[in-house]
Amino acid sequence: MKPKVGLIGLGLMGLPMGRNLLKAGFPLTVWNRTRSKAEQLEKEGAKVADSPRKVAAASDVTFTIVSDPPALEQVLWGEPGALAGLRKGSVLIDSSTVSPVLARRVAQACAERGADFLDAPVTGGTWGAEKGELVFMVGGKKEVLDRVGPVLEAVGKRFFLLGPNGAGQTVKLAMNLILALEVEALAEGLELVTRAGVAGERLIEVLQSSMGRAPVLDVKAPVILKRDFTPSFPLRLMLKDVGLAMDLAKENGIELPAGTAAHRAYSAVKAAAKTDVDYAAIANYWQKT
Numbered sequence: 001m002k003p004k005v006g007l008i009g010l011g012l013m014g015l016p017m018g019r020n021l022l023k024a025g026f027p028l029t030v031w032n033r034t035r036s037k038a039e040q041l042e043k044e045g046a047k048v049a050d051s052p053r054k055v056a057a058a059s060d061v062t063f064t065i066v067s068d069p070p071a072l073e074q075v076l077w078g079e080p081g082a083l084a085g086l087r088k089g090s091v092l093i094d095s096s097t098v099s100p101v102l103a104r105r106v107a108q109a110c111a112e113r114g115a116d117f118l119d120a121p122v123t124g125g126t127w128g129a130e131k132g133e134l135v136f137m138v139g140g141k142k143e144v145l146d147r148v149g150p151v152l153e154a155v156g157k158r159f160f161l162l163g164p165n166g167a168g169q170t171v172k173l174a175m176n177l178i179l180a181l182e183v184e185a186l187a188e189g190l191e192l193v194t195r196a197g198v199a200g201e202r203l204i205e206v207l208q209s210s211m212g213r214a215p216v217l218d219v220k221a222p223v224i225l226k227r228d229f230t231p232s233f234p235l236r237l238m239l240k241d242v243g244l245a246m247d248l249a250k251e252n253g254i255e256l257p258a259g260t261a262a263h264r265a266y267s268a269v270k271a272a273a274k275t276d277v278d279y280a281a282i283a284n285y286w287q288k289t
């Protein structure tokens with residue numbers, strides 16, 4: 001019999017993950033702070049619970065995928081939070097991007113309740129979530145990852161076990177720091193050539209034939225040239241991730257000079273943005289200058 005799955009958080013990522021779990025035939029119970037998003041999945045066969053606690057109580061495997069550390073603390077420890085409902089022998093998988101310290105605190109809280117925990121943040125974006133092709137960066141025990149393998153395969157295509165709890169989040173923060181810097185560098189290059197009188201498209205043509213090419217730049221260059229910043233990965237979340245990476249650097253006693261500069265630049269764009277925008281909107285940095 002298929003394990004019962006729970007899913008807490010139905011944002012840009014959680015909603016398509018839920019659809020793929022249903023398509024794969026897992027009995028699914030969901031909760032979202034804004035209930036209307038959960039009702040979309042109810043039409044497709046999910047049960048909607050009244051609280052995160054009831055999701056956990058109904059599930060053998062419970063996913064959380066919410067915005068940031070305060071949101072995760074709220075759905076786990078808030079009243080009525082998921083930790084209080086966790087079944088003995090069940091597995092909690094957190095796919096939000098949060099700090100490694102918080103991941104280890106959650107692992108401890110799960111262990112106290114006789115449950116297992118994987119920190120399992122993802123990469124692949126909304127496209128990967130829709131296709132069921134997310135890449136998971138996992139911290140935890142191999143035996144637990146093996147146990148939930150069939151469930152993860154409904155939403156992902158690659159699973160990297162990176163070490164004990166916290167290791168998944170550590171690698172995820174480094175990954176997103178790199179992506180933030182790549183897109184920031186692209187925006188700088190485009191602004192530079194444009195101001196100097198050469199069309200941005202010409203830089204992109206050359207970039208495509210150079211070592212500077214990168215898949216993220218293939219995706220974000222057209223977005224910047226069209227200036228269509230409809231959020232796919234919202235800038236507010238990228239700023240959160242760069243901030244978490246900077247905190248991790250501090251905890252480990254190192255300075256990240258480019259990360260510090262990128263954090264300042266993304267913060268300035270977020271402060272000036274009037275709507276939710278994609279992180280490619282870092283290209284708006286020079287709008288007022």
Ligand SMILES: NC(=O)c1ccc[n+]([C@@H]2O[C@H](COP(=O)([O-])OP(=O)(O)OC[C@H]3O[C@@H](n4cnc5c(N)ncnc54)[C@H](OP(=O)(O)O)[C@@H]3O)[C@@H](O)[C@H]2O)c1
Binds near residue numbers: 033074095096232
């Ligand atoms: N989008 C991407 O491309 C992408 C890629 C990789 C990883 N991620 C990571 O995945 C996570 C989710 O991202 P997303 O794009 O799905 O974000 P999103 O669309 O902004 O959704 C955020 C989710 O968190 C919930 N939430 C926020 N604050 C909450 C609180 N205080 N209590 C309870 N629920 C709360 C939201 O509920 P409401 O619906 O009520 O607002 C929503 O379900 C983030 O950690 C992000 O960094 C995102």
